[in-house]
Amino acid sequence: MLFVTGNPAKFEEASALIPGLKQADIGPPEIQADRLEDVARFSVEYAYKELGEPCFVEDAGLFVNALNGFPGAYSHYAFDTIGSKGILRLLEGVKDRGARFEACIAYHDGKGVRVFSGRVDGAIASRELGSGGFGFDPIFVPNGHDRTFAEDPAHKQEVSHRARALRKFLGFLGKPL
Amino acid sequence: MLFVTGNPAKFEEASALIPGLKQADIGPPEIQADRLEDVARFSVEYAYKELGEPCFVEDAGLFVNALNGFPGAYSHYAFDTIGSKGILRLLEGVKDRGARFEACIAYHDGKGVRVFSGRVDGAIASRELGSGGFGFDPIFVPNGHDRTFAEDPAHKQEVSHRARALRKFLGFLGKPL
Numbered sequence: 001m002l003f004v005t006g007n008p009a010k011f012e013e014a015s016a017l018i019p020g021l022k023q024a025d026i027g028p029p030e031i032q033a034d035r036l037e038d039v040a041r042f043s044v045e046y047a048y049k050e051l052g053e054p055c056f057v058e059d060a061g062l063f064v065n066a067l068n069g070f071p072g073a074y075s076h077y078a079f080d081t082i083g084s085k086g087i088l089r090l091l092e093g094v095k096d097r098g099a100r101f102e103a104c105i106a107y108h109d110g111k112g113v114r115v116f117s118g119r120v121d122g123a124i125a126s127r128e129l130g131s132g133g134f135g136f137d138p139i140f141v142p143n144g145h146d147r148t149f150a151e152d153p154a155h156k157q158e159v160s161h162r163a164r165a166l167r168k169f170l171g172f173l174g175k176p177l
Numbered sequence: 178m179l180f181v182t183g184n185p186a187k188f189e190e191a192s193a194l195i196p197g198l199k200q201a202d203i204g205p206p207e208i209q210a211d212r213l214e215d216v217a218r219f220s221v222e223y224a225y226k227e228l229g230e231p232c233f234v235e236d237a238g239l240f241v242n243a244l245n246g247f248p249g250a251y252s253h254y255a256f257d258t259i260g261s262k263g264i265l266r267l268l269e270g271v272k273d274r275g276a277r278f279e280a281c282i283a284y285h286d287g288k289g290v291r292v293f294s295g296r297v298d299g300a301i302a303s304r305e306l307g308s309g310g311f312g313f314d315p316i317f318v319p320n321g322h323d324r325t326f327a328e329d330p331a332h333k334q335e336v337s338h339r340a341r342a343l344r345k346f347l348g349f350l351g352k353p354l
Contacts, residue, residue: 029219032207032254042206070258074251077209081247086267090259 002055004028004047009134010058016157017166026050028057036061036073037115040106048108056107056169060161062136064124065098066091075136084128084139097123101140103161105169116172118164132156179232181205181224186311187235193334194343203227205234213238213250214292217283225285233284233346237338239313241301242275243268252313261305261316274300278317280338282346293349295341309333 002024003014011023028046030039040059047055061075067090071078078086091097098121105116121143128138130150137149142159149156157163179201180191188200205223207216217236224232238252244267248255255263268274275298282293298320305315307327314326319336326333334340 030209032209032216032251034254039209067263068258070255070263072254072258074209074254077211077249077251078247081245081249082267086244086247089269090263090266092266 002051002053004044004051004055004057007134010060010162013157013160013162014058014166017163017170024051024055030059032074034069034073036102036104037106037117039073040104041113041115044106044108044113048110054107054109056105058103058105058162058165060101060103062087062140063100063102064091066094066096079135084136087124087136087139088127091124097125099124099140101136101161103165105165107169107172114172116165116168118161118166118168120159120161120164179228179230181221181228181232181234184311187237187339190334190337190339191235191343194340194347201228201232207236209251211246211250213279213281214283214294216250217281217292218290221283221285221290225287231284231286233282235280235282235339235342237278237280239264239317240277240279241268243271243273256312261313264301264313264316265304268301274302276301276317278313278338280342282342284346284349291349293342293345295338295343295345297336297338297341 002022003011004024004026005011006025006027015021028043031042033039036059040057043057047057061072063069063072100119100121102119107114122141125139125141125148129148130138132153133150133156140149179199180188181201182188183202183204192198205220208219210216213236217234220234224234238249240246240249277296277298279296284291299318302316302318302325306325307315309330310327310333317326
């Protein structure tokens with residue numbers, strides 16, 4: 001089983017749940033689509049053609065309510081350009097801090113594609129806090145908690161969008177890989 | 178000759194320069210890539226496979242210097258979510274207002290793909306001005322001018338990124354279509 005990703009932090013989070021997982025960093029194209037599922041399906045079809053063996057991709061994003069879901073499926077690019085500070089600036093003076101992380105795993109078993117989604121609801125912090133995790137983790141506080149994902153990576157690993165999608169995926173596989 | 182686009186305003190701007198142009202609204206996938214050229218090449222390959230006749234796509238974006246090029250190739254999505262007001266907010270108190278529009282036309286003639294680019298340099302206005310054009314036109318003032326593209330669409334039609342890319346394309350074709 002191959003996890004197709006170029007992101008070492010993502011691979012590490014997945015490896016913690018799937019012992020023996022291998023990484024394939026082939027950089028399949030990602031389409032521009034508002035739904036993560038569409039992005040992930042397209043990428044895994046491409047990856048399977050390249051690799052010729054069972055593999056999965058994972059796409060994730062931060063969806064901010066008051067910003068009409070921005071940066072969503074384009075979170076990676078938004079992080080690289082405007083960063084967490086850009087999101088904080090866009091929310092200055094905004095009352096609704098509600099946001100969610102979503103993750104979508106698309107798995108190609110050689111016959112077809114199956115999709116597993118996970119989400120975690122929370123809020124955007126007033127400033128960046130913590131140094132764990134990656135991406136927008138320093139500004140995301142999950143509901144029922146008072147610290148950001150970056151302040152408490154162990155808690156992230158329990159409740160995160162990615163962990164939830166991975167657990168659904170593992171449940172489907174029904175056995176250790 | 179088919180212009181593959183779902184954007185009526187883009188089609189109108191192109192038709193003004195290419196009489197007899199026809200529109201094909203087939204929505205080819207756009208990949209996530211920082212370079213417009215990569216996005217356009219991928220889309221036109223797909224479109225040609227679908228349509229089976231010479232066609233071109235055009236991809237454009239606003240690149241803001243102080244935002245590391247954001248929103249760039251993702252301008253459409255950024256406009257739909259955070260809009261011009263979002264860009265203005267990200268630039269509050271920022272001295273460098275420099276920005277450029279870029280356009281990239283990818284043309285498939287049945288044998289291969291050729292690319293034609295255009296750009297216009299300018300600055301982000303302090304507020305939205307004008308009602309012409311579309312997208313981020315109300316906040317973009319081209320260099321050497323004191324009004325936004327939305328305030329002076331006739332001037333936009335002369336100097337815009339899209340007009341420049343289209344003129345290069347027409348020069349290549351060497352004849353009226």
